[in-house]
Amino acid sequence: GAVVSQHPSRVICKSGTSVKIECRSLDFQATTMFWYRQFPKKSLMLMATSNEGSKATYEQGVEKDKFLINHASLTLSTLTVTSAHPEDSSFYICSALGLASNEQFFGPGTRLTVL
Amino acid sequence: AQTVTQSQPEMSVQEAETVTLSCTYDTSESDYYLFWYKQPPSRQMILVIRQEAYKQQNATENRFSVNFQKAAKSFSLKISDSQLGDAAMYFCAYMRSGSGTYKYIFGTGTRLKVLA
Numbered sequence: 205g206a207v208v209s210q211h212p213s214r215v216i217c218k219s220g221t222s223v224k225i226e227c228r229s230l231d232f233q234a235t236t237m238f239w240y241r242q243f244p245k246k247s248l249m250l251m252a253t254s255n256e257g258s259k260a261t262y263e264q265g266v267e268k269d270k271f272l273i274n275h276a277s278l279t280l281s282t283l284t285v286t287s288a289h290p291e292d293s294s295f296y297i298c299s300a301l302g303l304a305s306n307e308q309f310f311g312p313g314t315r316l317t318v319l
Numbered sequence: 320a321q322t323v324t325q326s327q328p329e330m331s332v333q334e335a336e337t338v339t340l341s342c343t344y345d346t347s348e349s350d351y352y353l354f355w356y357k358q359p360p361s362r363q364m365i366l367v368i369r370q371e372a373y374k375q376q377n378a379t380e381n382r383f384s385v386n387f388q389k390a391a392k393s394f395s396l397k398i399s400d401s402q403l404g405d406a407a408m409y410f411c412a413y414m415r416s417g418s419g420t421y422k423y424i425f426g427t428g429t430r431l432k433v434l435a
Contacts, residue, residue: 236421242362247410247425295362301421306352306371306414308423310364 206232208300210311217288218319225283225314227298233278234300238308239271242295254281288318321346323413325426332401333434339386340396340429342411350416353387354423355396359407367409370394372416398431406433 207230217223227237235256240248252262252273260273270292272284281300285292295315299308322345332338344353355367370378370387377385382399398405411426 247427312363
């Protein structure tokens with residue numbers, strides 16, 4: 205089946221630093237990837253849609269300058285949390301749209317802790 | 320705008336028994352996909368079952384089956400012979416077909432506890 209990886213799985217950083225999270229589709233090419241944020245015991249909140257070779261589409265209320273998304277190849281999308289603050293601490297999940305465009309395949313998630 | 324509602328924040332089931340998780344949705348589209356995902360403590364999202372709206376037959380995957388009522392916009396998940404490993408958060412999701420956006424709309428989730 206389609207496999208999506210995320211790296212790192214956990215990251216702890218100091219306030220004010222930037223953190224990059226990678227999302228890779230391992231066995232298929234994904235023109236579209238998605239970035240979600242999940243708070244404890246809550247549902248997934250879509251942050252943005254990442255399209256290969258073009259600018260990401262951000263959901264309302266998500267700061268594009270804060271959460272930089274780059275989808276430079278058909279197998280890699282990155283999310284950079286710039287100038288991270290404690291309120292950015294969360295679980296970030298990526299997904300990739302399958303070839304048939306009728307299902308998303310999810311990565312294992314990244315837990316970000318900002319001190 | 321489409322919405323997905325899971326009215327049961329938490330459910331419990333005795334091991335080996337059957338439990339049904341409810342999901343309703345609102346859409347004006349005729350063609351779409353519906354999904355049930357399981358999120359165990361590891362937090363990896365695992366696809367349990369999917370249903371294409373144009374198919375009248377309810378999807379089944381081993382112990383998991385759905386009751387898809389298109390007119391009522393209802394998509395419940397039945398878990399038979401519940402096992403301890405079924406304990407997790409379950410999310411219902413909707414995706415419009417051929418939309419060009421392919422975004423999922425998730426429900427708020429139902430936490431399933433399985434009692435030994």
